[in-house]
Structures are given as C-alpha cells and as structure tokens.
Amino acid sequence: MKKICIVTTSLGRGGAERFSGMLSQILDQLNFDVHVLTTKNVVKYTYAGKLFNVELTLNGSKNGLKKLRLLKQYFKENKFDVIIDNRPRSVFFKEYIIYKYLFKAEKILPIIHSYNIKNYIPNNRFLARVLYADIYRIVCVSKKIKNEIREQYDLKNVIAIYNPVDFDWIMKKANEPIFFRKNNKYILFFGRVQDQSKNLSLLIDAYKNSKLAKKNISLLILGSGEDVKLIKERVKRASLISHVFFLSFTENPYPYVKNALFTVLTSRYEGFPLSLIESLACGTPVLSVDCNSGPSEVIKNRENGLLVENYNQSAISDAMNELVENEQLYNYIKQNTVNSISHLKIETIGMQWRKIID
Known part of the structure; x- marks a missing residue:
C-alpha cells in the first residue's frame, strides 16, 4: 500500500484547501495510506487519513528552526512514497530547503491552483527549473495553466487534472x-x-x-x-x-x-x-x-x-x-x-x- 502525504496550508478558508480534504478522501477510497499535513491550525473541511497539524503541535510557536526540525523528523520517520504539495509556493529560498532537504519521497507532485502562477513558481526561469525540472510531475488544475507553464518555463513534466465533483x-x-x-x-x-x-x-x-x-x-x-x-x-x-x-x-x-x-x-x-x-x-x-x-x-x-x-x-x-x-x-x-x-x-x-x- 503506497503511503501518501498531502501538504496543505489548512483545511479551511478557500477552494484549494477544500480540494485538499476532497483529495484525501478520494485517495483513501482508493486504498492508499493517506496522511494530511496542515501548516496552520484551521480544520473545517472534511478529510480522510491521519492529520498532522504543525501549528498545533508547535503550540503556535513561530520559531523557524523548531518548525524545520519538526518537519525534517516527520518526513524522515514516515518515509512517504508520494508527497502532494497543495500550498502556495512563492519564496524560492524557502521552497529550495523544503524540496531539497525536507521532502523525502519517490514521487513529489506540486499542484498549481491558480493562473496567478507567481504564487506557485518563481518568475525567474532558471530558479523555477532548479526547483521543479527534476521532480516527478507538476499537476495543474486547468489545461491553460499547464500550457502556460510549459511555454514559459520549458518544463515537460507538467500535466492537467481537473478538480472533481462529489x-x-x-x-x-x-x-x-x-x-x-x-x-x-x-x-x-x-x-x-x-x-x-x-x-x-x-x-x-x-x-x-x-x-x-x-x-x-x-x-x-x-x-x-x-x-x-x-x-x-x-x-x-x-x-x-x-x-x-x-x-x-x-x-x-x-x-x-x-x-x-x-x-x-x-x-x-x-x-x-x-x-x-x-x-x-x-x-x-x-x-x-x-x-x-x-x-x-x-x-x-x-x-x-x-x-x-x-x-x-x-x-x-x-x-x-x-x-x-x-x-x-x-x-x-x-x-x-x-x-x-x-x-x-x-x-x-x-x-x-x-x-x-x-
């Protein structure tokens, strides 16, 4: 049974977050071992699997090094087969640390939820390729976003999967x-x-x-x-x-x-x-x-x-x-x-x- 982690900012507040909960239920019904990691302590949407609430675990602490150690330990201990990253990702240095040193999985799948692509991928083409050229797949929620990223960044590992309806x-x-x-x-x-x-x-x-x-x-x-x-x-x-x-x-x-x-x-x-x-x-x-x-x-x-x-x-x-x-x-x-x-x-x-x- 493949072990999957869905990383999301929260399970509340917006459509992308609602999608995280929905995706966890879809993958759970497909008999995957589903885990959901939220960075913020907002849990309003229905989800499936095991929840790891980072902000709650840290008791609201803003200490960056403490958070870094916690996440490193979490990903090291769980040994996920697949990580699905559903967060906005706008700061290159922060994402470089996350993608190169924290995320440990055979397949990493960042999702892009908006045509405002700069919230997910650096504007700089070289930096974008440093982060994403070698990962398994970039998943876009529309064909237009997929085509824009392929053209703008010359990334070939880009696919489109629409949001589902239950x-x-x-x-x-x-x-x-x-x-x-x-x-x-x-x-x-x-x-x-x-x-x-x-x-x-x-x-x-x-x-x-x-x-x-x-x-x-x-x-x-x-x-x-x-x-x-x-x-x-x-x-x-x-x-x-x-x-x-x-x-x-x-x-x-x-x-x-x-x-x-x-x-x-x-x-x-x-x-x-x-x-x-x-x-x-x-x-x-x-x-x-x-x-x-x-x-x-x-x-x-x-x-x-x-x-x-x-x-x-x-x-x-x-x-x-x-x-x-x-x-x-x-x-x-x-x-x-x-x-x-x-x-x-x-x-x-x-x-x-x-x-x-x-």
Missing part, C-alpha cells in the same frame, strides 16, 4: 435547510471575499446597472475574507444596502447555491474554480467572466451558463438581465447544468490520480 455529497448537503429569506429571489456569489482576485467591485457595479434590483432580485454574497468591510462600504455608496446581503463563511454553502437563480463569478484570475462546478452540480446556472483560467473549460456559452468578456461591466449587466428575462434560455441552460460536468465525477478524477501515483 455529486452525491453535494446534493445531500444542498437539501439541508436554508436561512436566507430576503425577497426569496436572489443571485449568488460564494467564495473568498477578496477584491484583488475575485473583483467583487465589478460585481457590485454590474448588479447596480442591471434590472435585478428593480425586479426585487437580491444579490447574496456568501463568504468571509479580508475585504468584507470594503465591499460593504461599496454597497453602501451604491445605495444598494436593501438589495445586497452578506452571509459569513459556512461549511455548507450548497443550499444557498441550489436555491439561487444563478451564481456569478467576476474574478480577475482563477485556476479551475470550484464554485462554478459546484453550482452546476446543484443544477444552478452560472454567469462568469472569461478570466484566466478555468471558466472557458467549464462553461459552454448559452448551453450550461453565460460566459462574458472580463472587466466588461455592461456585458455582465446585460447577461444578468437576460438570465432573468429570457425564460426559454434560462430553462434550457438549467436543464444542461448537471450533465455538462459528468466528466468531473469523483470516480473519474480519482482514476486519473491513481494512474499518476501508480
């Missing part, structure tokens, strides 16, 4: 009670409230200039993050406080997704956004900007959602209007949602992981 689990969770009753009809953004990447300012402007508020269709923003106060202030300045509502992070957003008219994504960049595929799994249409990367690999325009030009506020407003006014189009899109992502079933993606591990 249909049964999502639908079970989606049928739990909902606690949002304002106006009943609403559209939804769910995810991390961070304007730099998610561009919620664009979403607020597009909603304001659409017909939705006049039709008593609210905008619900579900999630937590550093920019909640900033976005609430923008809503106030736009005179939308009676139409835009905020709910903080919940471990189960799916009842809100299922009951939304549609979900919206206006990000500057993504990887392979879980919010899109989870919305489709709930049978809820999606409206997304065509950012790098992910949406164009999920959405077939006017088939399972609407895909519009990024940063084009009027195009987003028009798309919002069309989804609430064109009943025939809306129903056609809605009936295609679930089947459009059947290739992302957890069993299918699990077999792709088994193939590269075995």
Whole structure:
C-alpha cells in the first residue's frame, strides 16, 4: 500500500484547501495510506487519513528552526512514497530547503491552483527549473495553466487534472435547510471575499446597472475574507444596502447555491474554480467572466451558463438581465447544468490520480 502525504496550508478558508480534504478522501477510497499535513491550525473541511497539524503541535510557536526540525523528523520517520504539495509556493529560498532537504519521497507532485502562477513558481526561469525540472510531475488544475507553464518555463513534466465533483455529497448537503429569506429571489456569489482576485467591485457595479434590483432580485454574497468591510462600504455608496446581503463563511454553502437563480463569478484570475462546478452540480446556472483560467473549460456559452468578456461591466449587466428575462434560455441552460460536468465525477478524477501515483 503506497503511503501518501498531502501538504496543505489548512483545511479551511478557500477552494484549494477544500480540494485538499476532497483529495484525501478520494485517495483513501482508493486504498492508499493517506496522511494530511496542515501548516496552520484551521480544520473545517472534511478529510480522510491521519492529520498532522504543525501549528498545533508547535503550540503556535513561530520559531523557524523548531518548525524545520519538526518537519525534517516527520518526513524522515514516515518515509512517504508520494508527497502532494497543495500550498502556495512563492519564496524560492524557502521552497529550495523544503524540496531539497525536507521532502523525502519517490514521487513529489506540486499542484498549481491558480493562473496567478507567481504564487506557485518563481518568475525567474532558471530558479523555477532548479526547483521543479527534476521532480516527478507538476499537476495543474486547468489545461491553460499547464500550457502556460510549459511555454514559459520549458518544463515537460507538467500535466492537467481537473478538480472533481462529489455529486452525491453535494446534493445531500444542498437539501439541508436554508436561512436566507430576503425577497426569496436572489443571485449568488460564494467564495473568498477578496477584491484583488475575485473583483467583487465589478460585481457590485454590474448588479447596480442591471434590472435585478428593480425586479426585487437580491444579490447574496456568501463568504468571509479580508475585504468584507470594503465591499460593504461599496454597497453602501451604491445605495444598494436593501438589495445586497452578506452571509459569513459556512461549511455548507450548497443550499444557498441550489436555491439561487444563478451564481456569478467576476474574478480577475482563477485556476479551475470550484464554485462554478459546484453550482452546476446543484443544477444552478452560472454567469462568469472569461478570466484566466478555468471558466472557458467549464462553461459552454448559452448551453450550461453565460460566459462574458472580463472587466466588461455592461456585458455582465446585460447577461444578468437576460438570465432573468429570457425564460426559454434560462430553462434550457438549467436543464444542461448537471450533465455538462459528468466528466468531473469523483470516480473519474480519482482514476486519473491513481494512474499518476501508480
């Protein structure tokens, strides 16, 4: 039985972290010996296997040498066959120590979750190749990220595996009670409230200039993050406080997704956004900007959602209007949602992981 360690910043806060928990369950079901290492003491998502919580083990100590000794001992004692690195990796010197001296495994698989590649690989081509040219595989969550890395860094050991969808689990969770009753009809953004990447300012402007508020269709923003106060202030300045509502992070957003008219994504960049595929799994249409990367690999325009030009506020407003006014189009899109992502079933993606591990 192969022994696998999934290294992640936490098991909470965002889509990449949620993926860590999901991947641990997939690999556990495939009868691998799964271990999960978290560097932060945030454990909210479901996971499988043995958890090693570094921050908790160190009692919150920030002593770098103490942490280094602990990690070295952990990897030496466990003798993993495979290490899957799901963290952001932006500091070359730190990652050089981790990859050359701490990680001990036959196969090392760093994952790249975002088109903002500098968060995972050094901009400098030489330094990037020092870290990654000789490892087993670099796993990207979209084909566009894979192609960009191959071209930019001349790395050949790069593959793409999409994020999976656990249909049964999502639908079970989606049928739990909902606690949002304002106006009943609403559209939804769910995810991390961070304007730099998610561009919620664009979403607020597009909603304001659409017909939705006049039709008593609210905008619900579900999630937590550093920019909640900033976005609430923008809503106030736009005179939308009676139409835009905020709910903080919940471990189960799916009842809100299922009951939304549609979900919206206006990000500057993504990887392979879980919010899109989870919305489709709930049978809820999606409206997304065509950012790098992910949406164009999920959405077939006017088939399972609407895909519009990024940063084009009027195009987003028009798309919002069309989804609430064109009943025939809306129903056609809605009936295609679930089947459009059947290739992302957890069993299918699990077999792709088994193939590269075995």
